[in-house]
Amino acid sequence: MSIRYLTAKLAQQIDEELMNSAGAFSLDQLMELAGLACAQTLAKVYSKEKYPRVLVCCGPGNQGGDGLVAARHLGMFGYEPTIYMPKPGSKDIYKRLQKQCDNMKIKTMPPDAPLDSFRSTLSSTDVILDAIFGFSFKGPVRAPFDAVLPLISSAGKPIVSVDIPSGWDVEKGNEAGVGIVPDVLVSLTAPKEGVRSFTGRHFLGGRFVPKAMEEKFELNLPEYPGFDQIVELPQTEGTQKL
Amino acid sequence: MSIRYLTAKLAQQIDEELMNSAGAFSLDQLMELAGLACAQTLAKVYSKEKYPRVLVCCGPGNQGGDGLVAARHLGMFGYEPTIYMPKPGSKDIYKRLQKQCDNMKIKTMPPDAPLDSFRSTLSSTDVILDAIFGFSFKGPVRAPFDAVLPLISSAGKPIVSVDIPSGWDVEKGNEAGVGIVPDVLVSLTAPKEGVRSFTGRHFLGGRFVPKAMEEKFELNLPEYPGFDQIVELPQTEGTQKL
Numbered sequence: 001m002s003i004r005y006l007t008a009k010l011a012q013q014i015d016e017e018l019m020n021s022a023g024a025f026s027l028d029q030l031m032e033l034a035g036l037a038c039a040q041t042l043a044k045v046y047s048k049e050k051y052p053r054v055l056v057c058c059g060p061g062n063q064g065g066d067g068l069v070a071a072r073h074l075g076m077f078g079y080e081p082t083i084y085m086p087k088p089g090s091k092d093i094y095k096r097l098q099k100q101c102d103n104m105k106i107k108t109m110p111p112d113a114p115l116d117s118f119r120s121t122l123s124s125t126d127v128i129l130d131a132i133f134g135f136s137f138k139g140p141v142r143a144p145f146d147a148v149l150p151l152i153s154s155a156g157k158p159i160v161s162v163d164i165p166s167g168w169d170v171e172k173g174n175e176a177g178v179g180i181v182p183d184v185l186v187s188l189t190a191p192k193e194g195v196r197s198f199t200g201r202h203f204l205g206g207r208f209v210p211k212a213m214e215e216k217f218e219l220n221l222p223e224y225p226g227f228d229q230i231v232e233l234p235q236t237e238g239t240q241k242l
Numbered sequence: 243m244s245i246r247y248l249t250a251k252l253a254q255q256i257d258e259e260l261m262n263s264a265g266a267f268s269l270d271q272l273m274e275l276a277g278l279a280c281a282q283t284l285a286k287v288y289s290k291e292k293y294p295r296v297l298v299c300c301g302p303g304n305q306g307g308d309g310l311v312a313a314r315h316l317g318m319f320g321y322e323p324t325i326y327m328p329k330p331g332s333k334d335i336y337k338r339l340q341k342q343c344d345n346m347k348i349k350t351m352p353p354d355a356p357l358d359s360f361r362s363t364l365s366s367t368d369v370i371l372d373a374i375f376g377f378s379f380k381g382p383v384r385a386p387f388d389a390v391l392p393l394i395s396s397a398g399k400p401i402v403s404v405d406i407p408s409g410w411d412v413e414k415g416n417e418a419g420v421g422i423v424p425d426v427l428v429s430l431t432a433p434k435e436g437v438r439s440f441t442g443r444h445f446l447g448g449r450f451v452p453k454a455m456e457e458k459f460e461l462n463l464p465e466y467p468g469f470d471q472i473v474e475l476p477q478t479e480g481t482q483k484l
């Protein structure tokens with residue numbers, strides 16, 4: 001049985017069931033484990049010796065929160081992260097996560113930094129963590145991200161995307177061709193329909209789905225090794241050009 | 243510079259500073275990372291192939307919460323944990339953590355299980371995780387734990403203790419001789435004064451202390467390897483018989 005790729009609706013439903021009164025997880029818990037998995041994926045592929053400077057690009061939703069958690073853990077691992085969050089989320093949790101990064105002396109670009117300044121930061125970064133849009137993304141890409149995504153794409157730096165590469169449709173992938181094409185992908189909980197044809201290194205994180213829920217949704221998750229928080233999925237040959 | 247051993251007062255202060263408005267961490271976050279570190283420590287020393295059945299003994303305070311988180315992660319790692327929490331904590335977070343374990347089909351003994359039943363569970367377990375008392379423990383050991391600790395001690399099973407072996411004074415250690423003497427210890431954030439003379443394998447978890455806080459309190463923490471959540475401390479020869 002191969003792993004299940006989730007529709008946007010199913011991803012939403014699983015997320016809700018994890019956090020409702022039956023699932024009993026708090027957003028703080030899930031975000032902590034998800035962000036840790038993202039940081040570990042990046043660290044697994046891009047060593048801090050060769051790729052110390054990580055630009056963590058965060059969106060305004062929960063995926064931006066995962067990005068902030070990942071930035072903090074990357075700081076703990078010895079990387080030098082810089083956070084770019086041009087449209088900060090309004091939830092209290094993002095403010096707390098941001099403060100935790102501030103306490104780590106992790107730099108955050110001003111939200112209204114001009115694109116030239118972002119371009120310059122891009123040029124002095126070694127690897128990019130794309131935590132802009134997640135499984136609740138619905139196109140089209142709006143400002144300021146309509147200008148940001150092309151800059152990330154053309155920077156020529158390795159990119160690790162979280163869950164859904166930003167700009168991709170959650171189910172149809174990068175059909176529109178406006179999305180970021182990452183080198184590495186870390187899917188959370190289970191991969192989404194849109195990344196079926198992704199051909200780079202693909203990891204899975206979010207080791208918190210109870211067996212009963214996995215069976216209910218027929219996720220067929222792979223076994224995580226030992227006590228790791230991530231597992232690498234077999235690479236696909238891809239059925240369509242990205 | 244060697245690692246600093248904390249007094250009870252200092253441990254309390256650091257805990258508070260991590261979670262006040264300046265530190266900005268939530269209890270959910272810290273407990274998740276602490277419990278994960280406990281589970282990883284146990285898994286590092288006792289393989290699930292040889293030691294599948296883990297009895298997780300939880301106290302009524304925050305360390306019991308760490309234990310519940312650890313039990314869940316151990317279940318995720320493929321162990322068969324059983325939870326013993328004879329005096330369940332009243333905070334809402336413990337109820338949520340317990341529910342998460344229930345959802346994993348992790349067995350919890352009834353809080354009022356007779357000691358004979360606990361004795362029988364002890365005899366059919368492979369390793370014990372002692373998450374009963376933490377750094378806010380003040381003796382003497384009261385019921386029901388005054389009866390529970392000797393049963394754990396005399397069970398002849400390997401024991402992993404969290405932070406402070408249960409029954410030990412946070413600063414004076416096992417002077418009174420009523421405490422559990424574990425094979426493995428996982429200290430959280432930084433080790434406490436009372437465990438200076440501990441001679442077993444000693445790990446450190448809680449990779450969330452910002453550098454500025456580490457410097458302020460002169461903790462001299464060791465470097466964690468790679469992206470691990472635990473680091474093993476050098477074994478001491480011990481200055482007093484435990």
